[in-house]
Amino acid sequence: xxxxxxxxxxxxxxxxxxxxxxxxxxxxxxxxxxxxxxxxxxxxxxxxxxxxxxxxxxxxxxxxxxxxxxxxxxxxxxxxxxxxxxxxxxxxxxxxxxxxxxxxxxxxxxxxxxxxxxxxxxxxxxxxxxxxxxxxxxxxxxxxxxxxxxxxxxxxxxxxxxxxxxxxxxxxxxxxxxxxxxxxxxxxxxxxxxxxxxxxxxxxxxxxxxxxxxxxxxxxxxxxxxxxxxxxxxxxxxxxxxxxxxxxxxxxxxxxxxxxxxxxxxxxxxxxxxxxxxxxxxxxxxxxxxxxxxxxxxxxxxxxxxxxxxxxxxxxxxxxxxxxxxxxxxxxxxxxxxxxxxxxxxxxxxxx
Amino acid sequence: xxxxxxxxxxxxxxxxxxxxxxxxxxxxxxxxxxxxxxxxxxxxxxxxxxxxxxxxxxxxxxxxxxxxxxxxxxxxxxxxxxxxxxxxxxxxxxxxxxxxxxxxxxxxxxxxxxxxxxxxxxxxxxxxxxxxxxxxxxxxxxxxxxxxxxxxxxxxxxxxxxxxxxxxxxxxxxxxxxxxxxxxxxxxxxxxxxxxxxxxxxxxxxxxxxxxxxxxxxxxxxxxxxxxxxxxxxxxxxxxxxxxxxxxxxxxxxxxxxxxxxxxxxxxxxxxxxxxxxxxxxxxxxxxxxxxxxxxxxxxxxxxxxxxxxxxxxxxxxxxxxxxxxxxxxxxxxxxxxxxxxxxxxxxxxxxxxxxxxxxxxxxxxxxxxxxxxxxxxxxxxxxxxxxxxxxxxxxxxxxxxxxxxxxxxxxxxxxxxxxx
Numbered sequence: 124x125x126x127x128x129x130x131x132x133x134x135x136x137x138x139x140x141x142x143x144x145x146x147x148x149x150x151x152x153x154x155x156x157x158x159x160x161x162x163x164x165x166x167x168x169x170x171x172x173x174x175x176x177x178x179x180x181x182x183x184x185x186x187x188x189x190x191x192x193x194x195x196x197x198x199x200x201x202x203x204x205x206x207x208x209x210x211x212x213x214x215x216x217x218x219x220x221x222x223x224x225x226x227x228x229x230x231x232x233x234x235x236x237x238x239x240x241x242x243x244x245x246x247x248x249x250x251x252x253x254x255x256x257x258x259x260x261x262x263x264x265x266x267x268x269x270x271x272x273x274x275x276x277x278x279x280x281x282x283x284x285x286x287x288x289x290x291x292x293x294x295x296x297x298x299x300x301x302x303x304x305x306x307x308x309x310x311x312x313x314x315x316x317x318x319x320x321x322x323x324x325x326x327x328x329x330x331x332x333x334x335x336x337x338x339x340x341x342x343x344x345x346x347x348x349x350x351x352x353x354x355x356x357x358x359x360x361x362x363x364x365x366x367x368x369x370x371x372x373x374x375x376x377x378x379x380x381x382x383x384x385x386x387x388x389x390x391x392x393x394x395x396x397x398x399x400x401x402x403x404x405x406x407x408x409x410x411x412x413x414x415x416x417x418x419x420x421x422x423x424x425x426x427x428x429x430x431x432x433x434x435x436x437x438x439x440x441x442x443x444x445x446x447x448x449x450x451x452x453x454x455x456x457x458x459x460x461x462x463x464x465x466x467x468x469x470x471x472x473x474x475x
Numbered sequence: 476x477x478x479x480x481x482x483x484x485x486x487x488x489x490x491x492x493x494x495x496x497x498x499x500x501x502x503x504x505x506x507x508x509x510x511x512x513x514x515x516x517x518x519x520x521x522x523x524x525x526x527x528x529x530x531x532x533x534x535x536x537x538x539x540x541x542x543x544x545x546x547x548x549x550x551x552x553x554x555x556x557x558x559x560x561x562x563x564x565x566x567x568x569x570x571x572x573x574x575x576x577x578x579x580x581x582x583x584x585x586x587x588x589x590x591x592x593x594x595x596x597x598x599x600x601x602x603x604x605x606x607x608x609x610x611x612x613x614x615x616x617x618x619x620x621x622x623x624x625x626x627x628x629x630x631x632x633x634x635x636x637x638x639x640x641x642x643x644x645x646x647x648x649x650x651x652x653x654x655x656x657x658x659x660x661x662x663x664x665x666x667x668x669x670x671x672x673x674x675x676x677x678x679x680x681x682x683x684x685x686x687x688x689x690x691x692x693x694x695x696x697x698x699x700x701x702x703x704x705x706x707x708x709x710x711x712x713x714x715x716x717x718x719x720x721x722x723x724x725x726x727x728x729x730x731x732x733x734x735x736x737x738x739x740x741x742x743x744x745x746x747x748x749x750x751x752x753x754x755x756x757x758x759x760x761x762x763x764x765x766x767x768x769x770x771x772x773x774x775x776x777x778x779x780x781x782x783x784x785x786x787x788x789x790x791x792x793x794x795x796x797x798x799x800x801x802x803x804x805x806x807x808x809x810x811x812x813x814x815x816x817x818x819x820x821x822x823x824x825x826x827x828x829x830x831x832x833x834x835x836x837x838x839x840x841x842x843x844x845x846x847x848x849x850x851x852x853x854x855x856x857x858x859x860x861x862x863x864x865x866x867x868x869x870x871x872x873x874x875x876x877x878x879x880x881x882x883x884x885x886x887x888x889x890x891x892x893x894x895x896x
Contacts, residue, residue, distance in 0.1 A: 203644050264863055269878065270643050271569045272862050275804060278571075278797060279858030286852025294848070403655070406648070445663045452652035459645050460637045 150461050164437045171436060174314045179432035180425065181320040181389065184327040187424030188382035189405035191334065191417060192254075192375035198415035199351045199371045201270075205277040206257055208402015209284035210376055214250040214383025215393035216292055218242060219299040222387075228300035235302060239388070243326070247380035253284075254376025255369050263365070281399060288395035296394040299387045323385050330381055331421060334374070338417065347371055351415070400448075404431070407455040413465025422467065427451060521718055525711045538831030541823050543710050549822040550717035551779045554724045556802040556818035557811060558771030563800065564809035564875075565732060566764035567744030568639070569647040572654025573799050575634075576627045576769040578661060578791040580776025583623035585681035585786045587614040591673075603688035604702030616687035620720075620777045627773025628766040635765035639758055654796050661788035675788065682785030687716060687778075704784075713782050720778060724771050728811055731767060740764050741809075745878060794851050798825065801854045804861055807868025809875040816870060821857075825850060 165172045189211050196204045221242050222228070227235065261280050265273040303322055307315035338344040349357040350367045358364045386401075387393055408427040412419025431451065435444040442450065458465065501509070524546060531540045541549065555577060562570045585591060588602070593610030602613030614622075638649045664675030675681065686709075688702030700706040703713055731737045739760045742750040751757050780786045798821065806817025820828075833846025861868065867876040 201644070203648060261859055261863065265866075268862075268866060269567075271563075271567070271647075272866055274569060274644055274647060275800070276859045276862045278800075279855040279862065282794075282797065282851045282855025283859065286849050286855065289849065289852070403651075410648075446659065449656045449659045452655050456638070456649050456652045459641060459649055463641065463645060 147461075150457070153457070160440060161433065164433070164439050164441075167439055168437070170313050171438070172433075173312060175432045175436040176429065177314070177316055177320060178436075179429035181323045181428075182432060183425035183428030184323050185382050185386050185389070185424075186401070186405050186408050186428050187421035188327060188330065188378050188385070189401065190408040190412070190420040190424045191331075192378045193402075193406050193409040194412075194414055194417060194420040195347075195371050195375045195378075197409070199347060199368055200262070200273075202262065202273050203277065203406065204257075204375070205274075205402070206261075206280035206284055207254070207375065207379060208398040208400075208405065209281050209288070210250050210253050210257075210398070211379040211383045211386070211402065212393060212395065212398025213253060213284060213288060214246045214380040215299075215387040215397070216288055216297060216383075217246050217249050218384050218387040219292075219297045219393055221245065222300050222302060227302045230302065231304070239302075239384075243381060243384050246384050247377040250380030250383060251373045251376035254372045254379065258369060258372040263368075281402075285395050285399060288398075292393075292395060294395065296392040296397075298392045299390075301391050303388050319389055323389050326381065326385055330378065334378070335417065337374070343367070343370060404451055407451050407458075410455055411458050411466055413467040416465060416467050419465055419467040423465070426466075427454070430454070518718075518722070522715065525708075525714060536832055536835055537828055538835065541827055543714050545823060545826040547710070547714045547717050547782055548779075548826050549819045550714065550721050551775050551782070552799065552802065552822035553815050553818035554717075554721050554775040555772055555799050556806070556814050557721075557724050557728050558768045558775065559799050560768075560803045560809065560811065560814045561728060561731065561740075561771070562764050562768035563803055564814065565737060565744065566740040566761060567643075568761060568764060569643060570650045570765075570768070571647050571793075571796055571800070572650035572652070572657070573768070573772060574791045574793065574796040575650075575654045575657040576631060576772030577776040577779075577795065577799075578657045579627045579630050579769075580623040580773035581780035581786045581790070582661065582675060582681075583626050583773065584616070584619050584684055584777040584780035585675075587612045587619045587622065588616055588685040588781065589613075589681050589683060591676060591681045601690065602685060603690045604686045604704050613685055615690075616685060616778075616781045619781070620774050623777035624770045624774040627776070628770040631765040631769025632762055635762045636758075639761040639765065651793070651796075654793055658788050658791040661786075661791060678788060680785055680787035684780050684784050684786070686784070687713075687781055717778065717782075720774060724774070725811060725815070727767075727771075732811070736760065736763055741874070744809075797851070797858075798854055801858055804868060805857055807871040807875065810868065810870055810872035813868050813870030813872070817868070821854070824853075829853070 189208065192207045192211075193204060196202060196207065225238060225242075227238055230238070257280050261276045262273050265276060303319040305317050305319050307317050308321050309316055336344075338347060346357070346362045346367045347370070349360065349362055350364055350371075354364055357367075404427060405424065408423035409420045410423070411426055412421070412423030414420075431447050434441055434447050434450055525543045528540050528543065528546070533539050555573070558576070559570060559573045562568050562573070590609060590611035592612055596612065597610045599605075599607060599609075599613045600618065601615035602609075603615065605613050634650070634653055638646055641649060661675045662678055665673050665677030665679075667674050686702050686704035688704075688706075689697075689699040691701050693699045694701040700709075700712055703709045703716075706712055732741075739750070739755045742753065742755055743757060743760060747757065799818075802818035802821045803814050804817070805821060806815065807813025829847045829850055833844060836846065837843055865871075
């Protein structure tokens with residue numbers, strides 16, 4: 124019966140060759156417009172541009188950390204872990220709780236730093252544990268189910284985690300005591316670079332280096348890359364696939380925890396649905412950079428955060444913050460349609 | 476047959492004998508009649524629902540049966556679930572932005588049947604229940620519903636054309652993106668691109684939207700209600716009309732499923748590569764699934780807007796997409812009867828059920844939990860539990876069940892790697 128479907132009575136679509144011709148032109152035009160817009164704004168208000176750039180850089184580091192989690196998990200399971208953003212949000216909430224219960228407001232010096240490091244360890248372990256549990260409970264059983272099944276459970280888990288946060292902290296934003304020093308590090312052109320922004324970068328960069336070393340240099344990292352490439356073949360080579368996948372979720376969760384700590388301390392409030400929103404942005408970042416590609420995720424995070432920050436703040440011909448979400452999703456759609464392998468070219472699952 | 480049984484039974488009580496005769500008579504009826512009996516009974520019971528829902532006894536934990544008001548909402552959401560079922564259940568394309576179609580339908584009703592564009596234009600086409608001199612577009616809701624369906628189907632094609640060649644999970648994300656963009660356009664559409672053009676009236680939404688009705692002439696001649704808002708039994712009229720729309724949706728959905736197009740959808744769902752090899756044109760077939768699903772979403776959205784008399788951008792957030800998806804999955808992907816049951820049950824829970832259950836829990840345990848606040852957590856849990864333990868849904872279609880048990884091939888023709896550059 125299906126053999127006759129060739130004669131379905133519908134009009135045919137335009138040939139794909141025309142589409143192939145139009146698409147690169149269109150994409151080039153978009154990029155050109157983007158640069159014109161940035162350039163004009165830079166000339167008109169250089170100080171504002173610089174200030175927004177710094178905000179974008181800081182947010183980009185956080186987005187990058189979350190995007191890495193998406194990328195890692197996607198690389199190994201080809202699953203969009205919708206719950207990842209909510210794991211990050213729960214981490215932020217745990218930090219909010221710890222900051223107030225440790226009474227860190229007003230502290231400074233070595234004690235503060237050791238406490239922040241302690242919190243980092245706790246929150247990373249916490250989020251890693253949540254993420255591994257989710258994999259164990261919700262995804263492992265569906266390894267051989269149709270592709271959509273784990274995706275749907277991921278959405279379900281995301282809603283469950285959101286509601287756990289809702290029960291825990293309520294619907295209003297939970298404010299976090301401001302404990303990061305906010306003095307200026309240096310000032311260029313009348314714009315101060317503050318310590319809290321620098322600290323976000325100072326935490327992010329080592330985490331990234333450790334991650335890259337882990338994936339590229341260790342045995343476990345090799346196992347991850349092998350599993351990402353071919354699960355069955357790596358099982359035959361004696362790799363414990365289930366443990367490797369668990370480990371990937373563990374690492375992704377730990378990264379989400381680190382991002383949660385930085386976010387809570389830097390932005391100083393967390394809301395139960397914040398994780399979902401930020402998760403989608405971070406996912407977009409991962410896709411922009413090339414999902415499964417680790418440096419790409421960080422690059423994508425920076426790019427998306429810059430665009431968000433410039434769109435929220437610039438003056439000339441700017442849609443404004445009302446449209447930020449739409450712009451980010453438009454970027455997501457455009458990238459997926461025109462260049463599904465992301466900006467960093469070839470799609471290599473792990474390690475890049 | 477019946478005779479021999481009676482002889483065997485000998486001197487049993489007459490009641491069971493009579494039942495036996497009835498059963499024998501029943502078997503003698505033509506197959507067609509027997510097959511139609513259950514749906515007919517259900518339809519008749521559904522149409523008569525407003526007459527007896529008050530006198531039904533309370534169910535334990537759930538409380539009273541849904542009111543007619545809730546029943547209208549349930550019916551409309553079932554329509555949307557059936558529309559989504561065409562996309563997700565038949566064609567196997569996960570659509571996480573179905574709310575966009577609902578929004579387009581609702582805003583179509585708001586544009587063509589309200590005083591919204593009153594400052595720039597006035598036109599009346601068979602409008603009922605409004606002042607004949609009222610400003611703005613006032614088109615008969617029947618027409619608006621149809622236009623909304625067609626417009627939404629068109630939008631579905633527009634969204635589908637560039638995106639449908641993507642692989643399953645990427646497609647899901649793209650539709651999610653559209654589902655997030657639509658409400659933002661609705662929210663910020665009161666001053667589109669700083670041109671001062673008020674498309675959606677922003678966060679205030681658009682109201683009042685005209686009610687459906689048949690106008691004075693038909694009222695005088697045939698006794699049909701002139702408009703639902705002022706009619707004495709207006710709520711019941713809304714309910715019955717919704718049921719008629721639902722019947723239309725179910726009819727179309729069943730016929731589509733059994734058509735050549737529907738078989739092509741199912742072939743794609745089961746194995747895209749094999750379907751393509753057999754000559755099913757992938758893009759075209761998928762686009763039609765989108766258009767068909769969107770069409771019913773648009774109809775439901777427009778009718779719902781007319782029922783509520785208003786649209787607000789906050790009605791169209793992401794969670795609604797998941798809510799409708801949850802209906803389809805709970806009932807049974809691809810099985811229309813399952814989707815009806817799942818949709819009705821979840822819409823009821825959302826409207827009344829959770830409130831009733833919460834009140835019951837709080838009364839029994841002396842707690843003070845706001846159960847409806849956690850509705851999406853509950854729906855999320857339903858998604859996870861159904862997917863883990865009964866992925867084919869509560870009332871599965873036999874075919875879908877087999878797919879979930881035996882698995883289907885996971886290779887996609889348009890893989891990221893294979894996508895045209």
